Amino acid sequence: xxxxxxxxxxxxxxxxxxxxxxxxxxxxxxxxxxxxxxxxxxxxxxxxxxxxxxxxxxxxxxxxxxxxxxxxxxxxxxxxxxxxxxxxxxxxxxxxxxxxxxxxxxxxxxxxxxxxxxxxxxxxxxxxxxxxxxxxxxxxxxxxxxxxxxxxxxxxxxxxxxxxxxxxxxxxxxxxxxxxxxxxxxxxxxxxxxxxxxxxxx
Numbered sequence: 001x002x003x004x005x006x007x008x009x010x011x012x013x014x015x016x017x018x019x020x021x022x023x024x025x026x027x028x029x030x031x032x033x034x035x036x037x038x039x040x041x042x043x044x045x046x047x048x049x050x051x052x053x054x055x056x057x058x059x060x061x062x063x064x065x066x067x068x069x070x071x072x073x074x075x076x077x078x079x080x081x082x083x084x085x086x087x088x089x090x091x092x093x094x095x096x097x098x099x100x101x102x103x104x105x106x107x108x109x110x111x112x113x114x115x116x117x118x119x120x121x122x123x124x125x126x127x128x129x130x131x132x133x134x135x136x137x138x139x140x141x142x143x144x145x146x147x148x149x150x151x152x153x154x155x156x157x158x159x160x161x162x163x164x165x166x167x168x169x170x171x172x173x174x175x176x177x178x179x180x181x182x183x184x185x186x187x188x189x190x191x192x193x194x195x196x197x198x199x200x201x202x
Contacts, residue, residue: 001184004098005096007034009033010036013036015126024145027148027189037089073107074108077202093190094190096185098184098185108201112189113191115148122183135172137172138167141159168182
């Protein structure tokens, strides 16, 4: 596991309505929409949203844009959060560590609190959560989830990931869209005070 990146979510923009399961409330990657500025129309917010979501790359001499899962540049995270504050948009900040090989956080890490470990697909989506919630095949793993509906340990998450991959291949979970791959992330929450303190060092 290595520092992966930061996710900024709009707390007034629920991703989907997550159920309270046996006094456990999901608080993972998909609780709220990522990139809360994407619906804003002003030029500053639109530019920051584009910078949050897309990274210019050159492939075989051709300029293209690579879709990013989260923010890897601390200065962008600070500018993005500051813009949300300017326009009165409340945010939630997560920090991820993961086994995803291709993207890395590029600076100091803010003080953070571990919520748990989450198995996620690429492209990102809520399918794993729904499968954990409804699939009888995954009941054993569902019962191990913590109060945030996440795995309490990396070992439990990795065990589930291996089993889930097998079931994906067999067509027993997931949907018709075959994911590129499956990974584990340590999901941390960065509270407002910790973010403000850290942002002064960037």
